[in-house]
Amino acid sequence: MVERDYLRRLSARVGADPLLVQAAGGNTSLKDDGIMWIKASGTWLKDAEARDIFVPLDHAAILSALARNDPACESCTTFIRTDLNATGLRPSIETTVHALMPQRVVVHVHCVNTIAWAIRPDAEQVLAERLAAFNWAFIPYARPGLPLAGAISAKLRPGVDVLVLGNHGLVVAAATVDEAEKLLEKVVSAVARPVRSATPPDRAALQKLCAGTLYQPAASDETHALATDPLALQLGRSRVFYPDHVVFLGVGVATTFDCSPPLIAIPGQGVLIAKDAKPAIEPMGRCLADVMRRVEDDDELVALTDDDIDRLVNWDAEKYRQTLKA
Numbered sequence: 282m283v284e285r286d287y288l289r290r291l292s293a294r295v296g297a298d299p300l301l302v303q304a305a306g307g308n309t310s311l312k313d314d315g316i317m318w319i320k321a322s323g324t325w326l327k328d329a330e331a332r333d334i335f336v337p338l339d340h341a342a343i344l345s346a347l348a349r350n351d352p353a354c355e356s357c358t359t360f361i362r363t364d365l366n367a368t369g370l371r372p373s374i375e376t377t378v379h380a381l382m383p384q385r386v387v388v389h390v391h392c393v394n395t396i397a398w399a400i401r402p403d404a405e406q407v408l409a410e411r412l413a414a415f416n417w418a419f420i421p422y423a424r425p426g427l428p429l430a431g432a433i434s435a436k437l438r439p440g441v442d443v444l445v446l447g448n449h450g451l452v453v454a455a456a457t458v459d460e461a462e463k464l465l466e467k468v469v470s471a472v473a474r475p476v477r478s479a480t481p482p483d484r485a486a487l488q489k490l491c492a493g494t495l496y497q498p499a500a501s502d503e504t505h506a507l508a509t510d511p512l513a514l515q516l517g518r519s520r521v522f523y524p525d526h527v528v529f530l531g532v533g534v535a536t537t538f539d540c541s542p543p544l545i546a547i548p549g550q551g552v553l554i555a556k557d558a559k560p561a562i563e564p565m566g567r568c569l570a571d572v573m574r575r576v577e578d579d580d581e582l583v584a585l586t587d588d589d590i591d592r593l594v595n596w597d598a599e600k601y602r603q604t605l606k607a
Contacts, residue, residue, distance in 0.1 A: 285311055285318060287458040288386065289329040296326025299503075301390040301469070303568040304561035306525050307450075310379040310387045311458070312340055316362060319379055321370035336372045337362040343380040347430055355426045377430035384442060384454035386461040391525065393568060394472045395451040397575035400522045402583050408445060411471045417443035422585070424592050425524070443468055448523050448585060474575040480509035482551030494538070496545065496553040504567040506574055507534065508546035513573035517546070520584035522572070527590050529565040 292309045296302045307326050310319040317340040320326060324334040338360045346354050353359040357376040373379075379387040398404050405419035418441050423432040433444065442464065444452035453468055455461035482505035487498040499505055507513050517534040521527045535542035543558040544566045554563050576582065585593075 284313065284386075284458055285335070288318070288335075291388070291458050291462050292320065292326045292329035292334075293331075295388065295390060295465070296329065299564060299567060300393050300571060302326050303391060303525065303564040304529070306391045306568075308373040308375055308379070308389050310373075310376075312385045315340055316365070317343070317376075317380060319376055320373050321368055322373050324370065333368050334370075336368060336370055337365040338372055338376065338380075340380060343376070347377060347380065347427075347434075350427065350431075352427070354430060375425045375429070377426060378433060378444075378452060381430060381433050381437065382442075382444075382452065382454040384461075385456050386458050387452065387454045388461050388465055389450060389452045390465070391450040391523070391568065392469055392472070393571040394469065394474050394575060395445060396449070396523055396572050397474050398472055399445055399447050399449060400572075400576075400582050400584075402581055404445065404447060408472065412443065412445075412468070415443045415468060415471070416440045417445065417468075420444055420446050422447040422449060422583075422589070424589070428592075448583065450523075476571075477510060477512075477574045479503055479506035479570075479574070481505070482509060483549075484551065487547065487551045487553060490547065490550075491553060495541075495556050496538075497556055499544075499552040499554050499563050499566065501563065501567055503570060504563055505551035505570075507566055507570035508536075508548055508550060508552050510570065510574055512576065512578060513570050514546055514548060516573050516576065516582070517569050520582075521590060522582065522584050524585075524593055525565055526569055527585065527594060529559070529561050530569065532590065534566075534569070 288309055288311045305323050305325050308320040310317055317338045318335040321334050321336045328334055339362055342360045354377050357372045375389055398408055418436045420432050420436055423429040442454045453461055453464045455464050479502055491497055521532055535545050543555045543562045545553040552566055
C-alpha cells in the first residue's frame with residue numbers, strides 16, 4: 282500500500298471523530314516527488330476513502346510564491362498540477378500551512394480541546410507545561426491564507442512539528458503517516474481538558490416547538506448541550522471564538538425563530554436544526570457546545586474581533602468553500 286492510501290485511511294479516521302474534525306473542517310496533506318497532495322476545499326475528511334478528495338500542487342512553486350508574498354497564495358489555484366487533478370476541485374483554504382511545514386505529512390484538525398485552550402489570552406503560557414515534551418510553537422490568530430502563512434513563518438524554528446493556532450486549532454507534521462498519527466494522538470492526549478456532562482434535551486418539548494415548522498430536533502445529545510449548558514449558551518450567543526463558528530453559524534447563536542436561522546438553541550431545552558440546513562450546521566453546533574463545555578466560568582477568553590470576522594467572511598477563498606456541499 283502506498284503512502285497516499287495510508288493518508289486516506291488516516292484522513293477518514295480523523296474526519297469521523299467530531300472532537301477533531303467537524304464537517305468540511307480540517308485537512309491533511311502529503312508531499313511526494315515535488316507534488317503536495319492536499320484535501321480539496323469544501324470536502325469532508327471522513328469521505329477520504331470513499332471518494333477522491335485530494336488536489337495535487339507544485340510545492341516548490343507555492344514556497345517561491347510565499348517568499349515573495351504573492352497574492353496567488355490566497356487561493357493557491359495557480360499552483361494546481363492540472364495534469365494530475367482528476368477532481369477538478371480547488372485546494373484547501375489552509376494550503377499555505379501545509380506548504381510551510383517541511384515535513385512530508387501534515388495533519389491539521391480543529392481539535393475541541395486545543396481550541397478550548399487556544400481561545401485564552403494566556404494560551405501559550407498555560408500550554409507550555411503540557412507540551413513541554415514536544416517541539417511546538419504557538420501561532421497567534423491570523424486569517425488563513427497569506428496572513429496565517431506570515432504568522433507561521435515568524436514563529437517556525439528548525440524541528441518544529443506541532444503548531445497550536447490561536448483561536449483555530451492544531452497542526453502536527455511528520456515524515457510518515459504513521460508517525461503523524463502517533464504524534465497527533467500524543468498531543469491530543471496532552472491537551473485534554475475536563476468536560477462538563479451534557480444535560481439531556483427535553484425532546485418532547487422540542488417536538489412540540491417543531492410542529493408545523495421547517496425545523497427538527499438535533500440528532501446528537503452533544504449538540505443539544507449548546508442549549509442545555511448555561512455557560513455554553515451564554516458564550517455562544519454573544520461572541521465568536523474561531524473561524525468555522527462565524528462561517529457556518531453566523532455571529533452568535535440564535536435562540537428564536539426570527540429570521541429563520543439554520544440552528545436555534547432553545548434555552549434549557551435543546552437545539553433545533555432547519556430541515557433545509559447545510560449538512561455542516563449540526564456538526565458545527567456540536568463543535569461549539571463541545572468547546573464551551575471545556576471552558577470554565579472564570580476563564581478569560583479572547584473572541585475574534587469585528588475586523589477578524591469581516592476579513593474572513595469576505596475572503597474569496599472562503600466564499601468558494603461555502604458554495605460546496607458535502
